Amino acid sequence: MARTRIPPFELFYECHKAEVLAFLRRRAGRDRADDLFQETFLHALRAYGRLEHGEHLRAWVLMIAGNAVIDAARRERPTAELAVEPAGEDERPAVEELAPLTDGLPPKERAAVVLRYGYDLDYDEIGAALGSNEQAARQAASAGVRRLRKEKEQR
Amino acid sequence: MTVPTVLDERFRAAAAASGELDVAFDVLDDTPVGPLLVGVSERGLCRVSFDPEPETELERLARDFGSRVLRTPPAVDRVRRELDEYFVGRRHAFDLELDLRATPEFHRRVLAELNRVEYGHTTTYGTLAAQVGAPRAARAVGTVMNRNPLPIVLPCHRVVGANGSLTGYGGGLDRKEWLLRLEGALL
Numbered sequence: 001m002a003r004t005r006i007p008p009f010e011l012f013y014e015c016h017k018a019e020v021l022a023f024l025r026r027r028a029g030r031d032r033a034d035d036l037f038q039e040t041f042l043h044a045l046r047a048y049g050r051l052e053h054g055e056h057l058r059a060w061v062l063m064i065a066g067n068a069v070i071d072a073a074r075r076e077r078p079t080a081e082l083a084v085e086p087a088g089e090d091e092r093p094a095v096e097e098l099a100p101l102t103d104g105l106p107p108k109e110r111a112a113v114v115l116r117y118g119y120d121l122d123y124d125e126i127g128a129a130l131g132s133n134e135q136a137a138r139q140a141a142s143a144g145v146r147r148l149r150k151e152k153e154q155r
Numbered sequence: 156m157t158v159p160t161v162l163d164e165r166f167r168a169a170a171a172a173s174g175e176l177d178v179a180f181d182v183l184d185d186t187p188v189g190p191l192l193v194g195v196s197e198r199g200l201c202r203v204s205f206d207p208e209p210e211t212e213l214e215r216l217a218r219d220f221g222s223r224v225l226r227t228p229p230a231v232d233r234v235r236r237e238l239d240e241y242f243v244g245r246r247h248a249f250d251l252e253l254d255l256r257a258t259p260e261f262h263r264r265v266l267a268e269l270n271r272v273e274y275g276h277t278t279t280y281g282t283l284a285a286q287v288g289a290p291r292a293a294r295a296v297g298t299v300m301n302r303n304p305l306p307i308v309l310p311c312h313r314v315v316g317a318n319g320s321l322t323g324y325g326g327g328l329d330r331k332e333w334l335l336r337l338e339g340a341l342l
Contacts, residue, residue: 008213010213011210013225018157018158021162034162037158041170042173045173045175049175049221049223
């Protein structure tokens with residue numbers, strides 16, 4: 001089956017810029033979000049020519065934005081504090097911890113888990129990012145978590 | 156939520172400066188011949204388009220030059236200025252690098268010959284055909300004119316039928332007539 005074609009960057013940018021900025025403001029605050037916005041899309045532009053298909057571009061650009069937030073925090077904070085993100089209200093795992101753990105998951109489950117537990121997106125946002133819906137995102141995330149638990153038990 | 160204009164423009168400027176774009180374009184909304192999309196690559200002007208339908212136009216640019224196509228108005232400033240000068244009669248020849256890499260070889264040969272037809276003069280399809288060594292290819296030359304990726308700058312409006320009739324124009328006969336009147340080639 002033919003894969004989704006890569007849209008011209010202009011259409012990709014117009015389609016996702018508002019959501020990316022909203023995401024960055026939530027994650028990094030209004031002041032930092034402006035710089036991170038530019039960083040995110042410049043990074044996306046550099047990588048865009050190497051994309052092989054146009055699937056999941058929303059999840060892709062949100063990942064880039066999430067990484068930009070982490071990199072910025074890393075630049076600002078002393079290295080000693082890097083290992084763990086400040087404990088959230090419900091002890092959410094840090095993205096740095098989550099990313100290597102989820103490497104072995106199928107792409108959709110990995111994206112759902114990382115976006116949910118690492119980047120704190122709601123299921124409807126994740127569903128949209130993955131080009132599906134809230135229900136499917138919830139299922140993908142819980143399937144991913146189940147798979148991770150199983151792997152942990154087997155270790 | 157909308158992205159503030161300042162932030163949007165700042166990113167577009169940074170993208171243009173990064174050297175990572177395949178095509179930088181803008182739509183000139185208020186020219187005497189209507190809205191014009193102009194696109195430049197790192198090699199030069201690569202598109203001039205009448206009445207652009209944004210999505211179709213951007214897909215075409217992406218197919219011809221690469222997917223990193225972005226609207227960055229400052230990147231086309233020079234083209235905008237030369238066209239402005241042309242439209243008020245102060246410029247008779249364009250001083251722009253042209254990027255015709257997406258145009259087939261025969262088309263490029265015909266367009267190179269076309270580019271020698273001076274401001275205010277006209278030629279015919281048959282003459283151009285003869286000049287590229289294909290005297291019986293007047294019709295093919297008509298096709299080349301119709302697909303000219305850089306109308307106005309490569310002056311296909313200066314090509315008329317053997318009997319002096321305007322014949323046709325990719326941007327519509329009204330525009331051809333307007334351009335020829337501007338240049339004083341039509342009374």
